[in-house]
Amino acid sequence: MFETVYACGGRAAEVCGLYVEDLDLRLDDEHVRIHGKGGSVRSVLLDDRGYVALLKLYLARSGYTSGPLCRAGINGSTGPLSYDAAHHRWETYCAAAGIEIDIHQLRHAHATELINAGVSIEAVRRRLSHASTETTQLYTLLADDIAAATEPPADLRLGP
Structure with a gap:
C-alpha cells in the first residue's frame, strides 16, 4: 500500500480505494487508473520496474484477481483497507523506526x-x-x- 502511494504519487485515500481491476499490467504499458478528488480519474504510468515486479508478486501470492487491491483482514473481512487503518499502520511503522514522517x-x-x-x-x-x-x-x-x-x-x- 505504502509503496503504491510512493510509486504513483497518489494520495493515501486514493490508493486505499484502488481495485485490482484498476491495474493494467500488460508488458511495456503498465499503468493504474486512480479515482481522485471530485470524481476525477487519471491514468498513471507504472514506470518503476521494481515496483511492477513487487506488485505482480503481491497479486500472485495473495491470489487477488478482482476486488480491493489493499484489503482489511479484521474479523475475516476482506473489504478495502480504510484510510484510518492505513494511517494507523503507517504511524506504527514510523514509531518503530523512530521517525516522524506523515504518510x-x-x-x-x-x-x-x-x-x-x-x-x-x-x-x-x-x-x-x-x-x-x-x-x-x-x-x-x-x-x-x-x-x-x-x-x-x-x-x-x-x-x-
Whole structure:
C-alpha cells in the first residue's frame, strides 16, 4: 500500500480505494487508473520496474484477481483497507523506526523526485491531479531548497 502511494504519487485515500481491476499490467504499458478528488480519474504510468515486479508478486501470492487491491483482514473481512487503518499502520511503522514522517510525504517525495529528474511541471501536475500548476510548483521550491542545502560551501567548490 505504502509503496503504491510512493510509486504513483497518489494520495493515501486514493490508493486505499484502488481495485485490482484498476491495474493494467500488460508488458511495456503498465499503468493504474486512480479515482481522485471530485470524481476525477487519471491514468498513471507504472514506470518503476521494481515496483511492477513487487506488485505482480503481491497479486500472485495473495491470489487477488478482482476486488480491493489493499484489503482489511479484521474479523475475516476482506473489504478495502480504510484510510484510518492505513494511517494507523503507517504511524506504527514510523514509531518503530523512530521517525516522524506523515504518510502524505510519500506523495511529496514522488513529486520531488520527478522534478529533480527533469520531468516537466505540467507532467507532474497531471500525474498528481493538481488543479493548478501553482500547487505543483511548491515541489520545485522544495527541490531547489534540497539542492541548495546539499551544495558544498563556496570555498570548497571547484572552478569559478
